[in-house]
Amino acid sequence: MNIEVTRAGSALVVKVSGELDLSTSPVFRDKIEEELKHFESFRHLILDLGETSFIDSSGLGVILGRFKSISQRGGKMIAVNVPPHLEKLFALSGLLKIMTICPTAQDALNTL
Amino acid sequence: MNIEVTRAGSALVVKVSGELDLSTSPVFRDKIEEELKHFESFRHLILDLGETSFIDSSGLGVILGRFKSISQRGGKMIAVNVPPHLEKLFALSGLLKIMTICPTAQDALNTL
Amino acid sequence: MKTNYLRVEFPSLPENISLSRVIVASFAAQLDFTLSELEEIRVAVSEAVSNCVIHGYRDTTGEIRLELAIKDGTLEIVVIDYGCGIDDLALARTPAYSTDPERMGLGLVFMESFMDEMTIESEPGKGTRVVMKKNPERGKDHDKPGD
Amino acid sequence: MKTNYLRVEFPSLPENISLSRVIVASFAAQLDFTLSELEEIRVAVSEAVSNCVIHGYRDTTGEIRLELAIKDGTLEIVVIDYGCGIDDLALARTPAYSTDPERMGLGLVFMESFMDEMTIESEPGKGTRVVMKKNPERGKDHDKPGD
Ligand SMILES: Nc1ncnc2c1ncn2[C@@H]1O[C@H](COP(=O)(O)OP(=O)(O)O)[C@@H](O)[C@H]1O
Ligand SMILES: Nc1ncnc2c1ncn2[C@@H]1O[C@H](COP(=O)(O)OP(=O)(O)O)[C@@H](O)[C@H]1O
Numbered sequence: 001m002n003i004e005v006t007r008a009g010s011a012l013v014v015k016v017s018g019e020l021d022l023s024t025s026p027v028f029r030d031k032i033e034e035e036l037k038h039f040e041s042f043r044h045l046i047l048d049l050g051e052t053s054f055i056d057s058s059g060l061g062v063i064l065g066r067f068k069s070i071s072q073r074g075g076k077m078i079a080v081n082v083p084p085h086l087e088k089l090f091a092l093s094g095l096l097k098i099m100t101i102c103p104t105a106q107d108a109l110n111t112l
Numbered sequence: 113m114n115i116e117v118t119r120a121g122s123a124l125v126v127k128v129s130g131e132l133d134l135s136t137s138p139v140f141r142d143k144i145e146e147e148l149k150h151f152e153s154f155r156h157l158i159l160d161l162g163e164t165s166f167i168d169s170s171g172l173g174v175i176l177g178r179f180k181s182i183s184q185r186g187g188k189m190i191a192v193n194v195p196p197h198l199e200k201l202f203a204l205s206g207l208l209k210i211m212t213i214c215p216t217a218q219d220a221l222n223t224l
Numbered sequence: 225m226k227t228n229y230l231r232v233e234f235p236s237l238p239e240n241i242s243l244s245r246v247i248v249a250s251f252a253a254q255l256d257f258t259l260s261e262l263e264e265i266r267v268a269v270s271e272a273v274s275n276c277v278i279h280g281y282r283d284t285t286g287e288i289r290l291e292l293a294i295k296d297g298t299l300e301i302v303v304i305d306y307g308c309g310i311d312d313l314a315l316a317r318t319p320a321y322s323t324d325p326e327r328m329g330l331g332l333v334f335m336e337s338f339m340d341e342m343t344i345e346s347e348p349g350k351g352t353r354v355v356m357k358k359n360p361e362r363g364k365d366h367d368k369p370g371d
Numbered sequence: 372m373k374t375n376y377l378r379v380e381f382p383s384l385p386e387n388i389s390l391s392r393v394i395v396a397s398f399a400a401q402l403d404f405t406l407s408e409l410e411e412i413r414v415a416v417s418e419a420v421s422n423c424v425i426h427g428y429r430d431t432t433g434e435i436r437l438e439l440a441i442k443d444g445t446l447e448i449v450v451i452d453y454g455c456g457i458d459d460l461a462l463a464r465t466p467a468y469s470t471d472p473e474r475m476g477l478g479l480v481f482m483e484s485f486m487d488e489m490t491i492e493s494e495p496g497k498g499t500r501v502v503m504k505k506n507p508e509r510g511k512d513h514d515k516p517g518d
Binding site: 173 | 376385386389390392407410413414417418421424425473474475478480481484
């Protein structure tokens, strides 16, 4: 797994490539928590899953955890470029009910 | 493995995609022998390895076998688009000594 | 009809979870599964093997055994650990139930949803054995060439 | 320094040769091999497993055992069959020697060339065991993150 972080106004844009499972999700969690700690100005998190090849319940767990961090700051978390097989997982897990999905990062930024 | 056969004058151009090993090489052998049997007009064989991801000694064996069939007809066999790791195998096996390598199928056709 | 098997043993290290997905997906590709079905199989295996790592062996490292078989066109996956076992199987299978507050309790739900059949046997202190089966949607009348 | 292992058993079917390459390449990727080294490993394993299928078990189907280990930064691959065995090991290792007129006699040569170490033990009627080792060129001081 590889994580690319960019900043767009009050939003942190996180692009995950590769697989998010038990072995890689701690890296994902720590990277985002570190950014949120250092930059108090971020309120929102945009999660770009366009290059994410795999997520299981361990990966969904750390995504849910970041949703909670962001909600505590009064921000929104939006997933973008979500491949169909991952959208199915999001639906099954109930994450779709609490998290917004947008086609692209630009669409997500427009809603903030 | 997938085999794509096209005809260019007196040459049969065979493009192999995927892996050529013990389990796939009989298909490769039979396909080429069948073409050679049906079309007496073919004298030469151009082997396009641009999409070939793997070859081992079983695969080299059937390539050598086709070289022999073609030589018996008085034709030439030329390998084209050979990736570096396959060229190393060709060198180690001695096949480079008897078989010609050209950059592209067009280059190969020009030498015939 | 094709028959094949693959038995694998490895230590319960997190980096072996992705390895187990690769192994199962490559084996399963010998049947005529769609890409979407292979994706479901990858998730199910990932959940079962992760459970051995996280719950079965917790802070220790033990051995995980993966038994794959193709029988009458059906893929069978058995995942075994010799770890702590499960006290209350019915409770464990409850959606969103987890003994770990950090986790979602969705592993067994995903395995059930993504496979045609899923059974668990467990003995506290002895370990856990999960059996999952799946048939390609495209039916049994479709065998791969070259066999 | 990372330590890991993977033990695999499967029947000597030709379609399992590509499976064994996938398994070994995924396991080996836990060390810092270059793509070119991984390619060499894939060829060496393919040769060893093909030999079990073609020579060890010939017209029968038997079991092949693949034992992979990472020890002190070195990849170790053991390929075992319980087939016919090899009468004359020195002769078998001669380049271009094959008991099968259709084959090139290059399998053992490739295994030797592509791996740092290669040893064979064989007992006629009992089977054959090939041990191969390879170290990443990029050296031992380079461990992967996330372990
Ligand atoms: N292999 C196992 N060994 C011991 N306990 C297990 C095992 N698999 C599952 N469990 C128990 O069942 C519960 C539910 O599992 P699961 O649905 O996969 O959710 P999660 O992994 O998120 O906890 C776990 O929290 C654990 O208590
Ligand atoms: N696993 C094995 N079981 C029995 N015989 C083997 C085995 N591996 C190799 N041999 C013998 O060694 C010879 C040389 O093997 P190799 O160099 O791989 O060439 P090839 O496979 O082309 O014959 C084989 O022809 C065979 O007689």
